[in-house]
Amino acid sequence: MNHPEYEAVIGLEVHAELRTASKIFCSCKTEFGAAPNTQCCPICMGLPGSLPRLNRYAVELAIRAGLALECEIAPRSKFDRKQYFYPDLPKAYQISQNKYPLCRNGRLQIRTAKGVRQIRITRIHMEEDAGKLIHSPDGTRIDYNRSGVGLIEIVSAPDLRSGEEASAYLRALRGILVTAGVSDCRMQEGSMRCDINLSLRRRGEEALGARTEIKNVNSFAFAEKAIQCEILRQSELLARGERVESETRRFDEALGCTVRMRKKESAADYRFLAEPNLPVLCISQEDLLPIRAAMPELPEERRARLCKDYGIAEADAVILTSEPALADYFEASAEHCTDAVKLSHFLLGELLRYCRSDPFRSPVSALRLAELVALWCEERINGTTAKRLLARLVEADFSPEAVAAQENLMQIRDRESLCAMIRAVLADSPKAVEDYRKGKLAALRALQGRLMAVSGGRADPMLGERILLEMLSEEDDEKERACE
Ligand SMILES: [Zn+2]
Known part of the structure; x- marks a missing residue:
């Protein structure tokens, strides 16, 4: 059932793992997939007497994220202890930034079928990740390899209105973080996760309703689905005259809906305390200069350039630039192809079906794709033959022109x-x-x-x-x- 009298108010908190070789407060490695508890030390295990030391490169990456999202970079920011008890948190507190985050007041442009919108970024702060609980029938084990891995949390203003917008926001954010080299954002490995804050209000009203938080959503599709069903759940409660409880929920992938986890914590529950073992983090304008100078071309700039240089449709350019490796591949292929418009159609419409890896990796070299599309553009083979040859190129490398000639696949044009x-x-x-x-x-x-x-x-x-x-x-x- 639809309840058009209500409007959804959605804010996202995205955790992205910083692409550093070592953890944020010690020199343990951050490699994914190592044997459990082989990448930890007294500091990231929280043993008494150990002292954290801030990873300089982690700060640089966090600043890059701030610059890419047009934030103000705070000249002085501070670390705090966020205190809670949970077995994956050996110190019983997480080092995070509460009142004085590193970055504030940024924005991110999103594109949906309805057009372009600016979404405000409230803040970006640095923090450490927790360990990982591994549940099995004979009990629960803990792997501390992830404990102390550097993260940034990117908090949006409650500017999003639908699952579609949230998904567009996540895609755009991922494109920026990957392009700027801040994070791999591999959702299936947990290096990008998202918490969704969602409430409903009557259209035209300013005040926000009671909100729920959906924790740890780990795919764009799940985020969109979780939001759709949470909007439906809350609107049905309100339509029946019931109250929405302020609570923490999770998205159950099997059930396809959100389920209650616990009553929502407030900031007071965390008893934030200044971290005494880390000094104030001071960033001067001079510190920012080399970081600013080394910023790569970001997706929005690249999108505009691809449209201008290659004459491709904006919708195609948006998809291409959402993934730097994909845009690189397109440009490498376009160098050998006279019709970039047809190339982008063929790449997005046909080749992408064969690319399931994350980040993007094509099973067909950029040159081969260009050769194949060129044969089609010159009308020497038709569209059906081009698709058939592509399916074979995915399996083995060959010259499309030579094979088309050998096997009599060229179009009959005489x-x-x-x-x-x-x-x-x-x-x-x-x-x-x-x-x-x-x-x-x-x-x-x-x-x-x-x-x-x-x-x-x-x-x-x-x-x-x-x-x-x-x-x-x-x-x-x-x-x-x-x-x-
Ligand atoms: Zn360590």
């Missing part, structure tokens, strides 16, 4: 051969020819279909149609002459 085939088709299909004369357009399609069948799918469809029409009208003329 007039004489086409005329001969069409003459045979017309002689074989008197019924269709007659139907066409009576004005049935479907009969023309049937004749074209016959021509494709006779030519083994290789007849140039445009030229074939032209000759077909010519011959049909010639026959008409002859008949008329015979009658005179």
